[in-house]
Amino acid sequence: MEKLKNWFRGPTAMAALAGVVAAAVVLAVAELLGAFFTARATPLIALGSTFIDFTPSWLKDFAIATFGTNDKVALFAGMGVTITLLACVLGVVAHRRWALGVLGVLFMGAVIVASVVTRAGVGPFEALPSVAGTLAGLLVLRFLVKKLPATKAWPEAPAGSAVADFADVVAGPGKASRAATSRRRFFAAAGITAAAAGLAATGGRLLGAARSNILQARDSLQLPAPATAAPAVPAGVQSPVPGVAPWVTPNGEFYRIDTALSVPEIDVADWELRVHGMVEEEIRLTFQDLLDADLIESHVTLTCVSNPVGGNLAGNAKWLGFPLREVLKRARPKDGADMVLSTSIDGFSASTPLEVLQDDRDAMLAIGMNGEPLPLEHGYPVRMVVPGLYGFVSATKWVVDLEVTRFADSKAYWTERGWSERGPIKTMARVDVPKSFAKVPAGKVAVGGTAWAQTRGITKVEIQVDDGDWMEAELSTEASLVTWRQWSYQWDAAPGPHYIKVRATDGSGEVQTDQRADPVPDGASGWQSVMVTVE
Ligand SMILES: Nc1nc2c(c(=O)[nH]1)N[C@H]1C(S)=C(S)[C@@H](COP(=O)(O)O)O[C@H]1N2
Numbered sequence: 001m002e003k004l005k006n007w008f009r010g011p012t013a014m015a016a017l018a019g020v021v022a023a024a025v026v027l028a029v030a031e032l033l034g035a036f037f038t039a040r041a042t043p044l045i046a047l048g049s050t051f052i053d054f055t056p057s058w059l060k061d062f063a064i065a066t067f068g069t070n071d072k073v074a075l076f077a078g079m080g081v082t083i084t085l086l087a088c089v090l091g092v093v094a095h096r097r098w099a100l101g102v103l104g105v106l107f108m109g110a111v112i113v114a115s116v117v118t119r120a121g122v123g124p125f126e127a128l129p130s131v132a133g134t135l136a137g138l139l140v141l142r143f144l145v146k147k148l149p150a151t152k153a154w155p156e157a158p159a160g161s162a163v164a165d166f167a168d169v170v171a172g173p174g175k176a177s178r179a180a181t182s183r184r185r186f187f188a189a190a191g192i193t194a195a196a197a198g199l200a201a202t203g204g205r206l207l208g209a210a211r212s213n214i215l216q217a218r219d220s221l222q223l224p225a226p227a228t229a230a231p232a233v234p235a236g237v238q239s240p241v242p243g244v245a246p247w248v249t250p251n252g253e254f255y256r257i258d259t260a261l262s263v264p265e266i267d268v269a270d271w272e273l274r275v276h277g278m279v280e281e282e283i284r285l286t287f288q289d290l291l292d293a294d295l296i297e298s299h300v301t302l303t304c305v306s307n308p309v310g311g312n313l314a315g316n317a318k319w320l321g322f323p324l325r326e327v328l329k330r331a332r333p334k335d336g337a338d339m340v341l342s343t344s345i346d347g348f349s350a351s352t353p354l355e356v357l358q359d360d361r362d363a364m365l366a367i368g369m370n371g372e373p374l375p376l377e378h379g380y381p382v383r384m385v386v387p388g389l390y391g392f393v394s395a396t397k398w399v400v401d402l403e404v405t406r407f408a409d410s411k412a413y414w415t416e417r418g419w420s421e422r423g424p425i426k427t428m429a430r431v432d433v434p435k436s437f438a439k440v441p442a443g444k445v446a447v448g449g450t451a452w453a454q455t456r457g458i459t460k461v462e463i464q465v466d467d468g469d470w471m472e473a474e475l476s477t478e479a480s481l482v483t484w485r486q487w488s489y490q491w492d493a494a495p496g497p498h499y500i501k502v503r504a505t506d507g508s509g510e511v512q513t514d515q516r517a518d519p520v521p522d523g524a525s526g527w528q529s530v531m532v533t534v535e
């Protein structure tokens with residue numbers, strides 16, 4: 001115990017602390033200067049994004065399954081621990097052998113710079129904050145390590161002991177207090193540097209916030225009226241059971257899934273969509289072109305392929321946009337093309353079958369969501385919305401590039417990581433009420449939820465209690481084949497534990513399969529089963 005305590009007060013532990021302070025300086029300086037560059041160029045964001053890109057798919061799937069929408073918090077926590085440990089080691093190495101320490105720090109700096117400049121859409125100049133941060137960190141490390149004695153113990157302490165306080169007793173107050181003073185000096189220096197780093201980081205954040213003029217631009221953007229308005233939503237689309245998801249998902253509640261650690265900030269004046277590849281005519285569209293075009297409006301339910309059975313990675317919104325079939329009509333795809341690879345400004349890509357973008361479903365370049373410009377997290381200023389396909393193969397947010405190509409020639413972001421190249425949405429019914437493990441009073445219990453089979457529609461929802469007969473639920477009004485359809489059922493509940501299962505039948509007559517499948521590679525399947533206790 002005593003030995004451990006001594007070690008923590010000894011120069012080696014102090015050297016580790018110096019390493020941590022130096023690492024904080026690297027990140028803080030980069031953050032401060034980074035305020036003048038894109039957020040994606042700051043070390044933490046860039047390292048995190050690189051980490052995401054290189055994470056094996058199984059780990060990514062595990063993270064989404066375990067942490068859900070908090071997966072990014074978990075990532076940052078993991079990165080924080082890793083960086084702290086590395087910084088401790090570098091501090092100790094620098095203390096023992098300065099030259100080796102310098103090499104270590106420069107190597108880490110090089111890793112940061114490499115991860116910054118390889119981000120899609122990040123120019124080489126964006127490496128400046130990281131380079132400056134690394135140099136500042138090196139200076140601070142030098143400054144702090146110099147304050148430490150070269151030995152493993154503080155000077156003046158008697159051999160075999162690294163404790164200044166103990167030295168106070170043995171060596172007499174005069175000598176030992178010098179040891180205590182030098183330790184105090186080190187602490188003061190480390191503390192002041194750490195505080196300065198904190199200030200710099202905060203300053204960077206504030207400056208960065210001042211850049212949020214993109215948000216203001218979005219707020220003041222006036223969306224044009226659609227040339228073709230969405231059909232009126234019929235009465236009765238909402239399940240009468242309280243607690244079932246609202247038929248239109250408010251923007252603030254819409255699920256968000258993407259690989260972007262910092263949301264891309266795009267000025268509409270800079271936005272341009274390039275349509276190229278196997279086309280007769282390469283075209284470019286500006287945001288103004290979209291505003292001037294004949295826009296359509298349509299309710300479409302989006303669904304994520306990672307949605308587990310019973311999960312809530314699905315949402316329904318009214319989208320305003322320009323039909324992709326019109327875009328393709330202008331570009332005129334060449335014979336043999338069968339896919340459009342859409343790419344976002346931050347390097348995500350999706351492969352969508354060409355014919356799906358040319359048929360009469362309302363696949364579009366969306367600029368509006370529920371009567372507002374797209375929220376930044378949902379793709380501002382322009383994203384794709386394609387009815388009937390999971391988001392990973394169709395719903396590219398912050399889209400800037402459409403390449404007409406062939407499935408045989410190109411692969412999309414998730415396809416390269418083990419997911420399928422195509423992703424039609426599977427028929428799925430979900431119970432929203434009662435919640436799993438709920439306790440409900442015996443008697444009439446309202447059961448309700450939603451179901452989807454985009455482009456085929458839902459024609460029947462049935463529930464089964466325990467091993468009883470399948471009973472037909474009451475369907476809410478159908479708005480269209482590309483939106484979810486809600487349902488309800490009045491259940492006569494007898495006391496005891498019960499399982500409620502649900503399944504849907506789609507417009508092609510197909511009953512939702514009971515075959516359980518994981519989300520990887522092309523979407524989960526199986527029947528949701530909800531356990532409730534009737535009291
Ligand atoms: N640029 C970009 N677009 C993207 C993604 C992404 O990671 N990056 N994820 C896709 C996936 S997997 C889904 S399910 C939908 C989710 O859209 P939402 O976040 O607006 O709900 O966006 C799609 N578009």
Ligand SMILES: [Mo]
Binds near residue numbers: 257306391392
């Ligand atoms: Mo997704």
